[in-house]
Amino acid sequence: MQKEHNLSKNQKIIFDLIDKSGGPMKAYSILFNVQKKGIKAPLQVYRALGKLVEIGKIHKIESRNAFIACQNSSCQVSKATAFSICESCENVSEISNSKLSKYLSNFSDNSGMKYSKYNLEFFGLCKKCKSK
Amino acid sequence: MQKEHNLSKNQKIIFDLIDKSGGPMKAYSILFNVQKKGIKAPLQVYRALGKLVEIGKIHKIESRNAFIACQNSSCQVSKATAFSICESCENVSEISNSKLSKYLSNFSDNSGMKYSKYNLEFFGLCKKCKSK
DNA sequence: TAACGTTATGTAATAATATAACATTTATAA
DNA sequence: TTATAAATGTTATATTATTACATAACGTTA
Numbered sequence: 304m305q306k307e308h309n310l311s312k313n314q315k316i317i318f319d320l321i322d323k324s325g326g327p328m329k330a331y332s333i334l335f336n337v338q339k340k341g342i343k344a345p346l347q348v349y350r351a352l353g354k355l356v357e358i359g360k361i362h363k364i365e366s367r368n369a370f371i372a373c374q375n376s377s378c379q380v381s382k383a384t385a386f387s388i389c390e391s392c393e394n395v396s397e398i399s400n401s402k403l404s405k406y407l408s409n410f411s412d413n414s415g416m417k418y419s420k421y422n423l424e425f426f427g428l429c430k431k432c433k434s435k
Numbered sequence: 436m437q438k439e440h441n442l443s444k445n446q447k448i449i450f451d452l453i454d455k456s457g458g459p460m461k462a463y464s465i466l467f468n469v470q471k472k473g474i475k476a477p478l479q480v481y482r483a484l485g486k487l488v489e490i491g492k493i494h495k496i497e498s499r500n501a502f503i504a505c506q507n508s509s510c511q512v513s514k515a516t517a518f519s520i521c522e523s524c525e526n527v528s529e530i531s532n533s534k535l536s537k538y539l540s541n542f543s544d545n546s547g548m549k550y551s552k553y554n555l556e557f558f559g560l561c562k563k564c565k566s567k
Numbered sequence: 568t569a570a571c572g573t574t575a576t577g578t579a580a581t582a583a584t585a586t587a588a589c590a591t592t593t594a595t596a597a
Numbered sequence: 598t599t600a601t602a603a604a605t606g607t608t609a610t611a612t613t614a615t616t617a618c619a620t621a622a623c624g625t626t627a
Contacts, residue, residue, distance in 0.1 A: 311575055311622090330613065344578065349614060354575090365497035366554065368584095368613065387548050400544055407555075412532055415562035416519050422498065423539075423555045430547035443594090443604055462584065476607065481585060486604090500584065500613095 310360075316340050317351040318360055318372070327369035327395045356381060364388070364395055366424050375399040383408055385423040391432035398425070442492075448472050449483040450492055450504070459501035459527045488513060496520070496527055498556050507531040515540055517555040523564035530557070 310318060316337055321328050334348045342348060352370055355361040359381045361370045366388065373381075374397040385398040385407075407421050442450060448469055453460050466480045474480060484502055487493040491513045493502045498520065505513075506529040517530040517539075539553050 313576075345614070346578085346616090347576070350575075365556070387544075387546060387550065389548070396546065398544060398546075403542065406538060410535065410557070412519075412530060414519060414528065414530075415565075416521070416557075416559050417565060418519065418557045418559040420558040421555060422558075423553060424497070425542070425548075425550045426552040426554075427548050427550040433547075433549060441594095445605075477585070478587090478607085479605070482604075 310355075311351075313342055313347055314351045314354055316342065317348060318355055321355075321361055321370055322372040327364050327367060327371040327393075329367075329369045333370075362386075362397070364424070365422060366426075367393070367395070369395075371395055371397065373397065382420045384421070385425070387425045387427070387429075389429035389432055390426050391428055391435075394429050398423075442487075443483075445474055445479055446483045446486055448474065449480065450487055453487075453493055453502055454504040459496050459499060459503040459525075461499075461501045465502075494518075494529070496556065497554060498558075499525070499527070501527075503527055503529070505529065514552045516553070517557070519557045519559070519561075521561035521564055522558050523560055523567075526561050530555075 317333060320333060320336055330345065330348050330352060333352075334342065334345055337348070352361065352363075356363055356370070359373055361372050362381060362384050363370055364386060371386075383404050385400070385403060386395055387398055388395050403423075407423065410418060410421075449465060452465060452468055462477065462480050462484060465484075466474070466477060469480070484493070484495075488495055488502070491505055493504050494513060494516050495502055496518060503518075515536050517532070517535060518527055519530055520527050535555075539555065542550060542553075
């Protein structure tokens with residue numbers, strides 16, 4: 304269960320935008336979209352993004368430098384994320400598969416390393432793009 | 436088994452540098468290091484990096500914007516990569532665990548998506564940093 | 568409520584990462 | 598040898614992200 308966080312003004316504006324978009328958004332596209340709301344500088348966007356990522360309301364899609372609203376209410380606050388990315392239309396969705404997350408959360412090898420977090424990105428073609 | 440590729444001059448210079456470094460290197464750090472060899476512009480570096488990634492000689496660590504030599508001779512040419520990253524010392528190593536790669540390569544869900552590639556990054560503390 | 572510490576905001580400048588566009592050269596193979 | 602693809606060189610520019618510093622709002626607790 305996610306802890307309730309009281310988002311600040313900028314955090315709320317930016318979260319709502321990303322959430323409503325339904326897909327990944329890039330920082331400067333966000334900036335462009337919130338300028339009418341008084342958010343004028345990149346840093347204002349990046350600060351809000353940083354906080355939203357920290358509390359698990361959004362995730363960063365590392366391979367795309369983009370941010371997407373968390374679609375998984377039971378997600379362990381960004382400690383365990385998996386995404387599927389269509390390399391043709393760039394559609395992204397969060398994978399919530401308990402077997403997968405259990406498998407990866409429990410993964411360990413003989414490196415002596417203690418894993419506390421992972422991010423997995425799958426690439427391929429989505430249903431639509433496959434049939435083109 | 437990896438196909439043999441004849442690296443071009445720039446590709447060889449840049450691969451050798453990354454390989455010898457033993458860890459991840461960032462593009463502009465690479466640029467700085469190869470300037471004495473006549474590679475003067477970012478694009479020359481990025482082009483070589485692009486090709487080296489394409490043929491699987493190096494991998495990009497997406498969360499770090501860095502590039503590391505492939506440490507896994509049997510790796511499926513960058514189609515299936517997994518790394519462990521120490522969040523304290525930033526040491527990165529490639530995970531080659533056949534159970535893991537088999538599990539992920541065969542992963543599928545009911546999204547209708549055909550996955551042809553994945554990248555997994557684990558984060559945590561390495562042995563050394565844990566004991567500090 | 569006053570004082571304090573923490574979190575968030577505003578603003579300007581700049582750093583770090585990556586690509587576009589175009590001209591030329593080298594390697595490969597038909 | 599010719600033509601085709603791959604690689605190179607160069608300049609400029611686009612995109613992504615942070616540093617530094619000043620101020621304001623919020624939450625706690627004395």
